[in-house]
Amino acid sequence: MANNLSLKSFVVLMKASKIVQEQTKKDINNYNMHTSEFMVLEALYSKGKQTVRQISDAVLINSGSITYVMDKLEAKGLLERIDCKEDRRVVYIQITDEGKKLMDEIFPKHQLVIEDIFSCITDQEKEVFIDLLKKVGKKE
Template sequence: MHTSQQLNEKKQDPSLKLFVVLAKSYRSVMEQVEKDIQSRGLNLTDFAVLELLYHKGEQPLQKIGEKILLTSGSITYVVNKLERKGYLKRKPNPADRRVTFAVIEEKGTELLSRIFPGHWDKIKELMSVLDEDEKVFAINILKKLGKNEME
């Protein structure tokens, strides 16, 4: 049995408190980012795929899932949908028929060119509660936390 004192100590534990604050912060920021992207006519997943292709160029379908944390079935669905809308196309790899690339089309590039500046402004606005030194500190500390992969 846990005593109320033990539960209170756990609530005050900085590790637990950091976890809760980090989770709530992430959820809050992502909700606002998602709302911004939806106001621009895309959902978060479609935007993530197009944004990856827009900034990094053609990508193997398998790598897209790894980079934006989607299953292969979800990637197929999203790529099919974006291909039907004319935002991207599939390109077979002549050297390896098992590999197919996704390539952003002109219509997709035009869309991202139009919406990305406003989206970037929204992200800057969300992060404006921190000064530049705080942003650099947060980046470094969160990278350190993210690299702590315990088995």
């Protein structure tokens, strides 16, 4: 049991994930924002207009919670809802000019924090790391 590499891999992954989440959360809190708010804005900032379902899938937040997060961001003037003309059941979410301006300012700083987190491994190691995590993540 002491040599169980699967268990050790799991424990190391969980510890690393916790540290990365703590560091990114601390950075996001500097902008008076919750992680979930930042994730929604980042998805819209990077990918443009999306449906609620697309955002929910992208940021791994369930649809009940995503509505609450979007309500808060809409109240702050950072995103807007747009009804789909072709299908009344569909609502698109789009970042506002104010939201884009905010992300133009804070996203490069956040990216530097992430770069710092991963600065201990080479680009080649990052590519291997990504491939390995994809393999583990595709197991269902």
